Amino acid sequence: MDYQNILNNIEQEVLSKNVTGKVAAYIPELSCISADKLGMHLYCINSGHYQFGDSNERFSIQSISKVFALTMAMLVHTDDLFKRVDVEPSGDPFNSLIQLEREQGIPRNPFINAGALVVSDTLMSHFENPKEEFLKFVHTITQNDSIDINEEVYLSEKKHSHRNASLVHLMKSFGNIKNDVDQVLDFYVYQCAVAMSCKELATAFMIYANGGSLLNGESEIITPSKVKRINAIMQTCGFYDEAGEFSFRVGLPGKSGVGGGIAAIHPGQYAVTVWSPPLNPKGNSELGMLCLERLTTLTGLSIF
Numbered sequence: 001m002d003y004q005n006i007l008n009n010i011e012q013e014v015l016s017k018n019v020t021g022k023v024a025a026y027i028p029e030l031s032c033i034s035a036d037k038l039g040m041h042l043y044c045i046n047s048g049h050y051q052f053g054d055s056n057e058r059f060s061i062q063s064i065s066k067v068f069a070l071t072m073a074m075l076v077h078t079d080d081l082f083k084r085v086d087v088e089p090s091g092d093p094f095n096s097l098i099q100l101e102r103e104q105g106i107p108r109n110p111f112i113n114a115g116a117l118v119v120s121d122t123l124m125s126h127f128e129n130p131k132e133e134f135l136k137f138v139h140t141i142t143q144n145d146s147i148d149i150n151e152e153v154y155l156s157e158k159k160h161s162h163r164n165a166s167l168v169h170l171m172k173s174f175g176n177i178k179n180d181v182d183q184v185l186d187f188y189v190y191q192c193a194v195a196m197s198c199k200e201l202a203t204a205f206m207i208y209a210n211g212g213s214l215l216n217g218e219s220e221i222i223t224p225s226k227v228k229r230i231n232a233i234m235q236t237c238g239f240y241d242e243a244g245e246f247s248f249r250v251g252l253p254g255k256s257g258v259g260g261g262i263a264a265i266h267p268g269q270y271a272v273t274v275w276s277p278p279l280n281p282k283g284n285s286e287l288g289m290l291c292l293e294r295l296t297t298l299t300g301l302s303i304f
């Protein structure tokens with residue numbers, strides 16, 4: 001299959017669209033990014049790299065970081081992790097407080113903000129330097145030590161994290177946060193501020209497409225059975241209250257972020273990433289979803 005030709009066609013098609021979405025502004029620094037950025041990177045297990053547009057420019061990965069944090073937590077904790085965070089779709093927005101009160105401080109899944117805050121708490125209990133360990137993990141799965149956080153985004157979100165602070169305090173009141181609330185929040189915001197390009201993210205997500213192992217050298221990062229679980233959670237919870245729509249239109253496990261990125265995988269076939277900052281009302285990249293819908297339609301390669 002001529003993947004580069006398919007990507008070129010997707011780029012042309014998508015560039016002609018009238019975008020109605022808005023760049024995220026509740027983290028002020030994110031609103032400084034041009035709405036016109038558009039990049040896509042496809043990394044196939046059998047045939048390598050294909051891309052278009054701004055695929056080599058780094059952007060704020062935001063909630064895509066939740067997949068890496070969950071992977072680290074599943075490496076260091078056994079099943080008790082899933083006593084503190086569930087694996088059910090929430091059907092609610094990513095930063096909703098309502099369900100958490102009703103369900104006694106147990107988040108529905110690790111990809112809503114509440115769930116990621118619990119995952120962060122478990123990593124803080126395990127590691128002496130969780131921020132360092134988090135970056136080290138990203139460096140290992142990308143084989144690229146230059147990846148770092150964007151300091152402006154980190155400081156900007158820290159100043160505007162009242163809703164996440166509410167979530168972490170509410171969970172602390174239910175006994176589901178063990179560490180200091182401010183430190184948990186700080187570590188969570190740090191992870192969200194990591195900046196990566198589409199190419200770097202597709203390389204990182206290759207472990208989820210490749211049964212838990214790096215493609216180069218085949219060294220195992222996480223077992224195939226744990227990857228199966230992570231992919232299942234991406235499929236059912238990766239897009240919040242739009243998880244059903246993403247499955248329906250795209251048909252791949254994936255994860256979005258309010259920086260406008262989406263990473264998705266086809267087990268045994270490829271990892272793919274897109275970046276376009278304008279978000280639809282559910283907080284997912286409007287053109288990113290369209291690019292991925294076109295990819296699975298034109299290649300016939302979705303998991304369904």
Ligand code: DON
Pocket residue numbers: 061062063064094095113157164189192256257258259283284
């Ligand atoms: O906590 C927040 O609100 C952001 N740091 C991340 C949210 C996010 O990316 C939701 N994804 N679409």
